Amino acid sequence: xxxxxxxxxxxxxxxxxxxxxxxxxxxxxxxxxxxxxxxxxxxxxxxxxxxxxxxxxxxxxxxxxxxxxxxxxxxxxxxxxxxxxxxxxxxxxxxxxxxxxxxxxxxxxxxxxxxxxxxxxxxxxxxxxxxxxxxxxxxxxxxxxxxxxxxxxxxxxxxxxxxxxxxxxxxxxxxxxxxxxxxxxxxxxxxxxxx
Amino acid sequence: xxxxxxxxxxxxxxxxxxxxxxxxxxxxxxxxxxxxxxxxxxxxxxxxxxxxxxxxxxxxxxxxxxxxxxxxxxxxxxxxxxxxxxxxxxxxxxxxxxxxxxxxxxxxxxxxxxxxxxxxxxxxxxxxxxxxxxxxxxxxxxxxxxxxxxxxxxxxxxxxxxxxxxxxxxxxxxxxxxxxxxxxxxxxxxxxxxxxxxx
Numbered sequence: 001x002x003x004x005x006x007x008x009x010x011x012x013x014x015x016x017x018x019x020x021x022x023x024x025x026x027x028x029x030x031x032x033x034x035x036x037x038x039x040x041x042x043x044x045x046x047x048x049x050x051x052x053x054x055x056x057x058x059x060x061x062x063x064x065x066x067x068x069x070x071x072x073x074x075x076x077x078x079x080x081x082x083x084x085x086x087x088x089x090x091x092x093x094x095x096x097x098x099x100x101x102x103x104x105x106x107x108x109x110x111x112x113x114x115x116x117x118x119x120x121x122x123x124x125x126x127x128x129x130x131x132x133x134x135x136x137x138x139x140x141x142x143x144x145x146x147x148x149x150x151x152x153x154x155x156x157x158x159x160x161x162x163x164x165x166x167x168x169x170x171x172x173x174x175x176x177x178x179x180x181x182x183x184x185x186x187x188x189x190x191x192x193x194x195x
Numbered sequence: 196x197x198x199x200x201x202x203x204x205x206x207x208x209x210x211x212x213x214x215x216x217x218x219x220x221x222x223x224x225x226x227x228x229x230x231x232x233x234x235x236x237x238x239x240x241x242x243x244x245x246x247x248x249x250x251x252x253x254x255x256x257x258x259x260x261x262x263x264x265x266x267x268x269x270x271x272x273x274x275x276x277x278x279x280x281x282x283x284x285x286x287x288x289x290x291x292x293x294x295x296x297x298x299x300x301x302x303x304x305x306x307x308x309x310x311x312x313x314x315x316x317x318x319x320x321x322x323x324x325x326x327x328x329x330x331x332x333x334x335x336x337x338x339x340x341x342x343x344x345x346x347x348x349x350x351x352x353x354x355x356x357x358x359x360x361x362x363x364x365x366x367x368x369x370x371x372x373x374x375x376x377x378x379x380x381x382x383x384x385x386x387x388x389x390x391x392x393x394x
Binding site (some may be wrong): 102 | 216217219221222250251252279280285287288289290292293306310311318319320344354370372380
């Protein structure tokens with residue numbers, strides 16, 4: 001291969017990489033909106049998911065996992081989610097009548113025109129089987145509740161999706177993939193953009 | 196791989212990003228087509244939003260004037276589609292990544308009934324919604340680039356469906372090709388069957 005061809009290919013590769021890198025990034029919800037103050041209180045309703053065999057249906061695991069965002073405070077609560085009213089609440093044992101069919105989990109956010117998030121609640125489709133970081137029996141065709149809820153809480157705090165493969169806010173998820181538990185640089189950049 | 200498979204693959208790839216918000220599982224096209232009660236090409240002629248009876252969820256209702264039913268199932272000239280999310284008295288609720296229904300849209304919708312009502316919802320979320328466009332003198336379908344919570348070109352002023360982010364190179368499928376695919380899916384014919392038929 002001629003030197004000129006190699007050079008051209010190298011330049012083209014660099015250009016593609018640079019363009020791809022600049023195009024791949026976190027997104028914010030539109031319109032941009034944030035909570036009025038931090039830490040953001042995101043309790044987990046204490047009625048866990050029956051498919052998770054870690055002693056409390058994933059509640060403790062999710063309480064711990066979502067703190068990865070750094071701006072989130074969490075605990076278990078006996079108060080079920082009240083939609084349209086803070087605090088943001090995670091529900092593991094109900095689809096909220098909105099997350100069925102091919103939906104694994106959904107975040108329902110509420111805001112007025114002032115771009116301050118007023119409420120955000122997360123629901124789980126109980127049709128599917130999940131596992132948690134506190135489960136001893138491993139994973140077989142189940143979905144990682146820790147990672148899924150870290151992703152959903154990204155929406156709660158105001159993030160949209162990222163096109164960076166491997167980022168927690170990357171939109172797709174597969175069974176037995178626990179990668180979303182750990183925030184990547186792109187997720188942290190998104191959070192730092194907001195708070 | 197034939198041209199139709201390539202186009203469908205590209206369309207599904209383009210659809211994959213907006214589809215997977217909140218967190219969804221990607222269903223095979225044939226499954227979505229088989230499970231939908233009605234598949235229609237129509238125009239959204241009216242939308243309105245309202246709280247549910249429990250004042251917990253805002254739904255947006257869309258009246259769809261049906262111009263064509265795909266597959267063997269037919270129904271009325273107008274249908275009401277209800278989707279989670281909307282704005283009432285200045286308060287907006289969004290289910291992040293769920294499909295949006297917007298007044299004036301030309302659409303193909305895969306519809307199934309809500310468990311709790313007589314009206315319809317888009318089946319399989321964004322996998323059940325396509326926008327209809329004109330390209331090269333014929334109708335094509337493209338995936339909807341805007342879901343709830345995603346960037347709108349004119350955020351805060353409503354969404355102009357005539358100037359959205361669909362360019363001439365956005366993967367598209369002819370509406371008659373889509374119709375064939377729906378017929379095959381609902382008849383239970385696999386891709387292998389179709390290849391044999393074409394030989």
